[in-house]
Amino acid sequence: MRSRQTITWSDYCLAAVLALRAAPSILDGRSPVQALLMQTYLSIGRCAAIIAASVLAVEAAKATSLSSRASMLRSLSGGDKLPVSLENIETALLALEKQRGTPGLRNTVTEIHKMVTHMEMMVQQQARLTQQTLDQAWSDFTSCKGLYEAGSHSGLQSVDSLAKDHAACRLEESSSKIELEACESELTARTSSEVQRKNEFDALNKFPASGFCNHRTNSHEYATVRGYIKHFRDHFASHLNSWENAFNASNTATRLKLEKSRECYGGDQTRDGKGGKDAAHKNKKLSCQKLQANLEDAACDRIAHRTDCVAYVMCYQSNHKAFFDAGQAKETALLQSQKQLTEYRGLGRIKCVLNAYSKYEDGESLTQSIADCQKVNADQTFFQIELPDQKPGAMPANNTGCLSQNSAEKPGTQAFSQEMYKNLIGPDEAVHWDNVKDDVLTCRGRCCASPAEATV
Secondary structure, eight states: OOOHHHHHHHHHHHHHHHHHHTOTHHHHOOOTHHHHHHHHHHHHHHHHHHHHHHHHHHHHTTSSSOOTHHHHHHGGGTTOOOOHHHHHHHHHHHTTGGGTTOHHHHHHHHHHHHHHHHHHHHHHHHHHHHHHHHHHHHHHHHGGGGGOOGGGOTTTTTHHHHHHHHHHHHHHHHHHHHHHHHHHHHHHHHHHHHHHHHHHHHHHSSOOOTTTTOSEETTEEOSSHHHHHHHHHHHHHHHHHHHHHHHHHHHHHHHHHHHHHHHHHOTTOOOSSSSHHHHHHHHHHHHHHHHHHHHHHHHHHHHHHHHHHHHHHHHHHHHHHHHHSTTSHHHHHHHHHHHHHHHHHHHHHHHHHHHHHHTOOOHHHHHHHHHHGGGOOOOGGGGOOOOGGGSTTOSOOOOGGGGGSOOOOOTTSHHHHHHHTTTSSOTTOHHHHHHHHHHHTSOOSTTOOSSOOOOO
């Protein structure tokens, strides 16, 4: 018979097992404390097993020797080493041959049978948790691909190409500005010439003073009409020639100015960017601004790529290590699964012996029942770990090479300007850089630094 103290401890362990089993939410969650809670399950179950073993050991002390069936049942393990607590129970049970069939043994067997049943359930629950933990680790690993998609950054491969197009455009813009300035310089010269020629003409384009045409001059009276006409002809002939020359020169200067004005500004002769070389320069400048905006937007996309890439690489490497590396999720799950299967086999052996004692009829039938325990195999499919990485096409693409791309500088910063614009115009063409630098250093990308820091 058992002592009161021993019965109290055993009942306590069984009560604790039943209390934990009444809380199914423990297995439903996915928090990191699952493993700890499940270990608590098994610890309490093993507590019950050890106490039960101590009870049986007291009973076994009355037996003269261990049964030879112990060695026979060892073969069931297939080389697996059972936990000490399970071996203690099994050994103690096999030593109870002389007490078989007694009421005390039947009561003991019944109580231990309950404990072993609960322990089997807990091992199954831990097996489920092992699979859940492995699946969660795999889910964490595969979720990294959502942080970075190589095709989602359209500007990544176009930055260099856009930079070349932008440089060529700015050179053309500078040339168009030089042509406009040359046109305006010539227009200024022609305007000055027109004013001068007009003033010269205006000086000659006046009627003579009153009495200038009088045939008497200085109280001199011409004797003949011929003499008067000759005087009029000789005096005004040179003035007419000068007037005609001044008139023609003024008209020519006005015409040349008009032609140059139209060449510079178009038909309306107004500097409004709607005609002539002024419009050509304005359109080229707008075209270059659009190219620069595309270039800087592509650089913004490159920054987004870099940010996403870094996040992806950190996630990929960390979760790859957590799942695959030695001692991590995959290896741990396989080891745990093997231990759980071994423990489940041991519990099955113990239940088989318990059932043999509970169905005791005579010594020969007991011997046959325990011999039949050699044929009992646990349902191993329940403990077969499904390795998610072994499924066809399960492994995600490894895009960690994205970090090899060019560095990503932010548009509007000095670093970006040094990288993209310092060599925009050749060093022997400083005038071209002077013509475009103010516009170039005005950041137009969607992610420009604020305030702008661009200098070169």
